[in-house]
Amino acid sequence: MRCSVLMLVGVLVAGGGLYGQAAPRVVEHGVYGVHLIERSIGSEEYEISSTGLRRKLSVTTNTSERGMKHTTTTTLEYRADLAPSRFEQHTITPATATAAAVDHASVTEINGDQVTAHEAESTRSFAKPAVAFPGFANMPAAAQMMMMRYWLHHGRPQKLVLMRASADALPVEIRAVGHDVFNIKGAMVRLTRYTVENLVFGREVLWMNDRERLAGVMTFAAGLPQEEVLDEYKSAFDPLFGSAVRQEMLDLATLTRAVKPEASGSYAIVGARLIDATGAVPVENSVVIVRDGRIAAAGAASAVTVPAGMQVIHAEGQSVLPGLWEMHSHYSGVEFGPALLSAGITTARDCGGELLFLIAVRHAIAEEHQLGPRLLLAGLVDGDNHDAFGLFTAGTAEEGKSVVDMYADAHFDQIKVYTQIQPEVLRAISEEAHKRGMTVTGHVPAAVNAFEGVADGMDQINHLQFVTKAMVPEWSAAPFVLNDLKSDRAKRLIALLAAKQIVVDPTIGWGEMAGHPKSIPTWGLEPGVKAAPFPLAWRFNNIGVAGMDEAKFKDGMVAKLQVIGALFQAGVPIVAGSDTNLLGYGLDRELELYVQAGMTPMQAIQSATSVPARVMHHEGDSGTIAVGKRADLVLVMGNPAEKISDLRRVVSVVTEGRIYDSKAMGATVGFHR
Known part of the structure; x- marks a missing residue:
């Protein structure tokens, strides 16, 4: 096995020298397009350099998502036999008006038989397993490619141990599940399809070509759907995505067979x-x-x-x-x-999700009785802007109507408008949606406030922040505080929402989770994290704002809860939703906060x-x-x-x-x- 790997690497480097003999030379290079809900948000560029028997993967990922720019750098040092020695990743959160830039660093170092892994605020040292690979939840595509190469050349173990900072980390389970053939620039290309479980919550779908390059990866269960496709395969994005959806439906059937009802009929x-x-x-x-x-x-x-x-x-x-x-x-x-x-x-x-996946999974649940709740769908549309969210955008009234008709023809229940929608487009979307028997929910677009959003046809509002924001005078740059609830403006807004029966889903539990001080442990707010699978537990245990004042946070929560109470007492319909909070338990937390x-x-x-x-x-x-x-x-x-x-x-x-x-x-x- 090792000999074959060395021969392969020898072909790749074509004459690379021994230790210390020559400067590093690039032996492989590639660029991946990065997508969120099928929308391009940036790129990932990698190269592999060689110095004798040493190799180094260097990856830089630059994304701009809804106005938030992020840069992640990843390096993996390994030997020619693919044995890793150091894995390091840095994600930079840019500075804002109120916070300095933050470097989120993760490092795994392998020295002989000893491993030291550091992620977030956790560090662990342990004996190196015989077959294991370093890994992080947000590994870029190129790092996953190296994990796949390691797995392929180390006996394809049923479970591959990940060397992580937590002893609770689950081994990844990689399965070859099929092949897909595509026409790329006139040539037929065959890719092997795999699923990868336990790196994130759920199963990723990825493809490797015959040269052991990762062609693409679809991550359906990591907060929001993400996709990465190697540039040489970008023309096959749609068929790759279709293959991933079909694989997901096969996985759903497997899950359904795994648990039988105790009674039916x-x-x-x-x-x-x-x-x-x-x-x-x-x-x-x-x-x-x-x-x-x-x-x-x-x-x-x-x-x-x-x-x-x-x-x-x-x-x-x-x-x-x-x-x-x-x-x-x-x-x-x-x-x-x-x-x-x-x-x-x-x-x-x-x-707001991926159109074809949502249609497929809705059908599987409703018509084939696969496992899942009944799904009602709100079709996402944003303005035609570089900061837009999701695949479908509308910059004109006619484009807005066209998007509504597409969703209506697919039997969606609602339209969900987003931040970059312009007022005239919002009015056209609302008019067409109502004509097609749909209602309009979503974020109040940045170009209007809640008063104007309702006037322009919005029937529902997602997130309490769009209500509290409209309670603050427009000339004021100050954030909402409890005294704003007593203002004439706030009273007028509450009266309007009640009179029009505008539905509000506050998602206050997600706001609490995402914005709580790190000094308050996650389980103190959400005990359900203790019952969650490791990828979710790890994510939520490391959510929070470092250095945030606990008293200020609690005062802010009290103010938001009082707004919910005032809306409810006035007769505004309140419905519970948890957004991207902890699955299932997030809804429990939402209801607990409503009681508060x-x-x-x-x-x-x-x-x-x-x-x-x-x-x-x-x-x-x-x-x-x-x-x-x-x-x-x-x-x-x-x-x-x-x-x-x-x-x-x-x-x-x-x-x-x-x-x-x-x-x-x-x-x-x-x-x-």
């Missing part, structure tokens, strides 16, 4: 506390009868008779509620389905059940427990109508009448509830 749930989300007093010792995916009966055990011979699910000590609605998801991989279902979420609204804002636990539950069903026009078949509605249910230990955090204690979830064990469901994607 006809059965009775007996003994649970019935919280039907209508606002009625919970019914102790209830019976809910399910037939063919629908609720056939529900009420007190004294009033509902279980038919003879029907299967009985005993749920004493538990509460049964309508399945929860996640109203702000970026559904970035098929692993999202089991993760959300295991948290009791049976309907999710996607607020002044809602009763029942009202918070309704913000994730009956209210979203009503504002999304599905109240006829969802959102409450009633005869004839979809059998989308969640069973939890305890009584969330009194203690909202009991929603975290999911026992079972029912989707389309199929009842699953929550722990078994979550385990398919690494959660251990």
Whole structure:
């Protein structure tokens, strides 16, 4: 094996010298286009240099994403037999008006049989495994290429140990899953398709060519969907992407086969506390009868008779509620389905993702009964600007109408407008969306405020910040503070939102997570991080703002919670969504914060059940427990109508009448509830 590697390298270097004999020479070079939700946001350039038996990979990645510029430099030093000796990565967060630039450094050093790895604020020294590779969650494509070469030339182990700073890091699992053939400049090119699991949450899809160069990688489950394609294959971006979507659907079928329902068809749930989300007093010792995916009966055990011979699910000590609605998801991989279902979420609204993937996964769930919540889709559109977000943009009214028609023809439920949309385009989008039976949600564009956004046709607003921003006088550069809530401007805005029934999903839990001081451990805000699979746990345990004042942070949270309370008391519809917070648990945290804002636990539950069903026009078949509605249910230990955090204690979830064990469901994607 080693001889073959040395021969291969010898061909590549074509006469490279021994140690200390010659200056490094470049033996390989490449450029990858970097995309976010299929939109080009920058490039990654790499080169491999050779000095005798030593090799060095050098990578520079420059991206500009929604106005945020980032530079990442990565180096990997290794021997000709591909054995790594040092892996180092630096990501520079640029300076802002309020913060200095930050260098996020990760280093893994291998000295003989000893390894020292440093990532974020963690450092670990340990004995080097016999077959192992250094790795970080945000490895560039070229570094993943070297990982693949190492794996290919070291026996293709079923599990490849990653030398990381945490002993909890999972080994990556690499599988060859097929081949794809493309026509590149008139020549037929064959690529081998692989999936890579545990580097990020979920499975990446990547391709290697016959020269062991990584042609492309699609990461569906790393916060937001990302794609990188080597320049020589950029003309094949669309077919590569299509192949990745097909692979994802195959992976979803595998996940579905991994967990079987405990019951389906006809059965009775007996003994649970019935919280039907209508606002009625919970019914102790209830019976809910399910037939063919629908609720056939529900009420007190004294009033509902279980038919003879029907299967009985005993749920004493538990509460049964309508399945929860996640109203702000970026559904970035098929692993999202089991993760959300295991948290009791049976309907999710996607607020901006990859068009073909979303259409495919929606079909797989709805028509093929694969694992996942029912998906409602909001089609993302931004202004025609270099800082735009997502693939589809509109710079004119006609372009805006065309994008709306495309989404409407694909049976999307809403349009999601974004920051760079101009006022005249927003008005055209809203008019066309309403004509096509769709509603308009999204960010309030930068060119208007919330007052004007509503006047221009917005029906819903994502994120509380766009409400609080409009409460501050336009001439003021100061951020929102609690006193602004008492202003005439704030009162006028709240009255407008209530009168027009403008729906707000605050996503305050994600704001808390992303903006909390690092001095407050993540688990102190979100205990669910302890149950998350390592790639997610690592990401969330290292989120936070270094040096931030805790008192200032807490004062800001109090102010935001009071705004939510004021909106709710005025009658503004509030729906719960967690954005890119911890999957499943992020919705629990959102509801806990609503209770802190002044809602009763029942009202918070309704913000994730009956209210979203009503504002999304599905109240006829969802959102409450009633005869004839979809059998989308969640069973939890305890009584969330009194203690909202009991929603975290999911026992079972029912989707389309199929009842699953929550722990078994979550385990398919690494959660251990």
